[in-house]
Amino acid sequence: MDRGLSIVIVESDRDRAMLIVDSLREAGDFEIHVIAEVTGLSRHIKQHNPDVVLIDIENPSRDMLEELALASGPLDRPVAMFVDKSAEGLTDAAIEAGVSAYVVDGLKPDRLKPILDAAVARFRMFQRIRTELAETKRALEERKVIDRAKGMLMKAKGLNEEEAYALLRKTAMDQGRKVADVAQALVTAAGLLS
Amino acid sequence: MSTTRLSLAYMPLLDAAPMIVAQEMGFAAQEGLDLDLVAAPSWSSIRDMLVFGRVQAAHMLSPVPVATALGLGGAGSALSAASVTSINGNILGVSNELAAKLRDAGHGFDLTDADAAGRALIAAAPTPLRMGVPFPFSMHAELLYYWLSALGLPAPQGVEIKTVPPPLMADAIAAGEIDAFCVGSPWGSIAVENGVGALLLAGSAIWSFAPEKVLCVRNDWAEEEQALLGRLIRAIWRAGRWLDEPGSRGLAAEILARPEYLNLDAEILDRGLTGKLTINSAGDQREVPDFIVFHDGAANFPWRSQAEWIAVQMAARTGLDRATAARLGRATFRSDIYREAMKGTKADLPGASSKIEGGLTERTAVASDGGTLFLRRNQFFDRQIFDPKRFE
Known part of the structure; x- marks a missing residue:
């Protein structure tokens, strides 16, 4: 019988790793190992002798995997970034989702497809969460800046809070800019003058 | 001219200074370009962004397009180096333990004597010597292989060169994975600041004119967008010229230090830019002349x-045919x-496109279109020369 492919996931966040493992288990019968520790990464990967390695594109330790592309002995199986563009846009989808797959030389695309499909779906979710987090953080920062600018206007011009915000908004509309940008400009200018 | 993003x-x-300065100091705008500068987490991600068309151009390690042409590494498309954007700038460092051994053996850490530093290191280090570099295809790796094998420590028997991303170098030393490292600025200075290691040798001591980073593009893009690429080459060339002017580098450090770029203390960047390096946690200083070069001596010409x-x-290391490689x-x-x-700029271009590497013992006038071109000293530490005619 065809042995299930072996997959190594490089991920230091335990919760994320478990989510990836779960979706891969649903996709097929694979032997899965998670490596959380990046020290000695390529050595640890070699010990597992995997068919596929999955790693977050944003992970700086990705460069350590490039060594695996150079087979150092006759029994070594070179692993390379999966770059076959013809395989139904698999790699494009993976890069889009933020996952890079390193695949052992000679592995057929149809055996890889269920793995990548599952990984891509999971990483898309991670990316959505990441974008939402960044968005929330940005909104929070903007709120803070707007509050500071409002406070400055209230103090300098004797306005109440509503009037101060109305002034910011009007200026922003007149200049075709965002309220947060006008507020930031005011805060920066005030910083320079103080 | 309309602005092209x-x-x-x-x-x-x-x-990365030439790229960042091109945008920030208006050299890109002068060519009608607006650069969208994308900071990357790893060299492999830069290569993939380039190959998959996420970006049009990249700041890249000079050996990457070459390795790709030889079928080494994972790139899926042929890459071109359109210009060289910096010469030298790497630094070798050792763990504190090894630094102490070297000091006890009387080594002076002058950073510029590659022969003495190499012999002292080989005598003091365990075998095999394990050194960390940022990427398997890098000038860092090439310099180390060249230097250590010339001193009688061939790879892989005598030396193991491992890929360790610079932000993880400290952990790798602490975990005993590596004994020494070769990195670009500012990572050497950061290692010293964090008390991780001591600086041993400037990369320029191994090869005095080593092409370090290049402006890299996909071959097919270079063919399709030749005029656009020309504008980019010129913008970065002007940025390099500005960077090599006396007095520019203080401002350059300030620009690079900004949160949107390197997000570091400008003082740390100043060390690499001026070659005035702090080499250990005791605060000992050394000055390395021409630690990094961005323009002088036809530095940007891709020879x-x-x-x-x-x-x-x-090829020698991986068993490929040398002439083919x-x-x-x-x-x-x-x-x-x-x-x-x-063409049509003030750049004085050399008459030849190939030269003997390691063949200039001092600054030398060479045949050029304008008749005013000087090349910088170009020597290997062991005084060997590399004559490309051997492979024609």
């Missing part, structure tokens, strides 16, 4: 022979594209 990926390193040197080194490698450093781009 162009995306360029870079690693947040000191030698065919530079690529050939890289290709032949790689030389031919494939040579084609990736695009002196043809560069010449075309620089």
Whole structure:
């Protein structure tokens, strides 16, 4: 019988790793190992002798995997970034989702497809969460800046809070800019003058 | 001229300066370009962004287009080096333990004597010596292989060169994975600041004119967008010229230090830019002249022979045919594209596109279009020369 492919996931966040493992288990019968520790990464990967390695594109330790592309002995199986563009846009989808797959030389695309499909779906979710987090953080920062600018206007011009915000908004509309940008400009200018 | 937006990926390193300065000091705008500078987490991600068309151009390690042409590493498309954007700038460092041994053995850490530093290191270090570099295809790795094998420590028996991303170098030393490292600025200074290690040798002591980073593009893009690429080459060339002017580098450090770029203390960047380095946690100072060069001596010209040197080194190590490797490698450093781009500028271009590497013992006047071109000293520490004619 065809042995299930072996997959190594490089991920230091335990919760994320478990989510990836779960979706891969649903996709097929694979032997899965998670490596959380990046020290000695390529050595640890070699010990597992995997068919596929999955790693977050944003992970700086990705460069350590490039060594695996150079087979150092006759029994070594070179692993390379999966770059076959013809395989139904698999790699494009993976890069889009933020996952890079390193695949052992000679592995057929149809055996890889269920793995990548599952990984891509999971990483898309991670990316959505990441974008939402960044968005929330940005909104929070903007709120803070707007509050500071409002406070400055209230103090300098004797306005109440509503009037101060109305002034910011009007200026922003007149200049075709965002309220947060006008507020930031005011805060920066005030910083320079103080 | 209408403004064209162009995306360029870079690693947040000191030698991304020509790309960042091109945008910030208006050299890109002068060519009608608006650069969308994308900071990348790893060299492999830059290569993939380039190959998959996420970015049009990249700040890249000079050996990467060569390795790709030789079929080494994972790139899926042929890459070209359209210009060289920096010369030298790497530094070798050792763990504190090894530094103490070297000091006890009387080594002076002058940073510029590669022969003495190499012999002292080999005597003091365990065998095999394990050294960390940022990427398997890098000038860092090439310099180490060249230096150590010339001193009688061949790879892989005597030395193991491992890929360790610079932000993880400290952990790798602490975990006993590596004994020493070779990194670009500012990572050497950061290692010293964090008390992780001591600086041993400037990369320029091994090869005094080593092409470090290049402006890298996909071959097919270079063919389709030759005029656009020409504008980019010129913008970065002007940025390099500005960077090599006396008095520019203080401002350059300030620009690079900004949160949107390297997000570091400008003082740390100043060390690499001026070559005034703090070499250990005791605060000892050394000055390395021309620690990094961005323009002088036709620094930006992509010499065919530079690529050939890289290709032949790689071939020797990986068992490829050297003459074939030389031919494939040579084609990736695009002196043809560069010449075309620089026509009509004040750049004085050399008459030849290939030269003997390691053959200039001092600053030397050479045949050029304008008759005013000087090349910088170009020597290997062991005084060997590399003559590309051998592989023609």
